[in-house]
Amino acid sequence: MKDNIALIGFMGSGKTTVGRILARSLDMKFIDIDRCISIREKKTIPEIFEELGEKYFRDLEREIIEEESRDNNIVISTGGGAIIDNVNIKNLKQTSFVVFLDCNVETIYERVRRSKNRPLLNNSENLFEKIKDLHEKRQTLYKISADFSIEITSETNLYDSVEKIKNAYILS
Numbered sequence: 073m074k075d076n077i078a079l080i081g082f083m084g085s086g087k088t089t090v091g092r093i094l095a096r097s098l099d100m101k102f103i104d105i106d107r108c109i110s111i112r113e114k115k116t117i118p119e120i121f122e123e124l125g126e127k128y129f130r131d132l133e134r135e136i137i138e139e140e141s142r143d144n145n146i147v148i149s150t151g152g153g154a155i156i157d158n159v160n161i162k163n164l165k166q167t168s169f170v171v172f173l174d175c176n177v178e179t180i181y182e183r184v185r186r187s188k189n190r191p192l193l194n195n196s197e198n199l200f201e202k203i204k205d206l207h208e209k210r211q212t213l214y215k216i217s218a219d220f221s222i223e224i225t226s227e228t229n230l231y232d233s234v235e236k237i238k239n240a241y242i243l244s
């Protein structure tokens with residue numbers, strides 16, 4: 073069994089919510105990478121993207137994932153784009169049981185459409201198409217990075233998902 077659990081998945085798949093419940097029920101510490109980035113920069117994620125650019129954000133994301141992965145007994149919630157970078161996958165897999173929250177496009181759309189916190193989706197003329205496109209591009213990466221995948225739909229009971237993840241982790 074690895075020391076940590078890392079949650080990966082598209083924006084709006086529920087990584088933060090599931091991560092908090094999971095951490096509490098396994099008596100582990102919860103770490104949200106986006107929150108760490110925000111605290112370090114004293115800026116919101118949209119402000120970082122707008123003022124410093126995506127590359128700056130990705131560099132920080134890589135640095136913080138590397139630092140946090142060295143800790144133990146933690147549940148790490150990653151940003152939806154963390155898997156784009158091989159280094160992040162390598163660092164996460166070294167110490168964490170990696171769980172993919174596999175959420176369908178319709179549910180993601182419903183969850184993020186009013187959000188102002190997702191710079192990659194802001195100002196999209198056709199938000200549904202934008203999500204569908206990005207989702208398709210990333211889906212393989214999520215799948216091959218994961219030790220365990222769990223489907224998430226609008227009907228999913230989060231506590232059931234947490235139980236399934238817990239069991240898979242304990243048996244790993």
Ligand code: S3P
Binds near residue numbers: 084150151
């Ligand atoms: C991103 C997802 C966001 C955040 C940033 C970039 C992405 O995190 O890291 O806006 O590339 O998918 P959430 O998945 O928590 O929304």
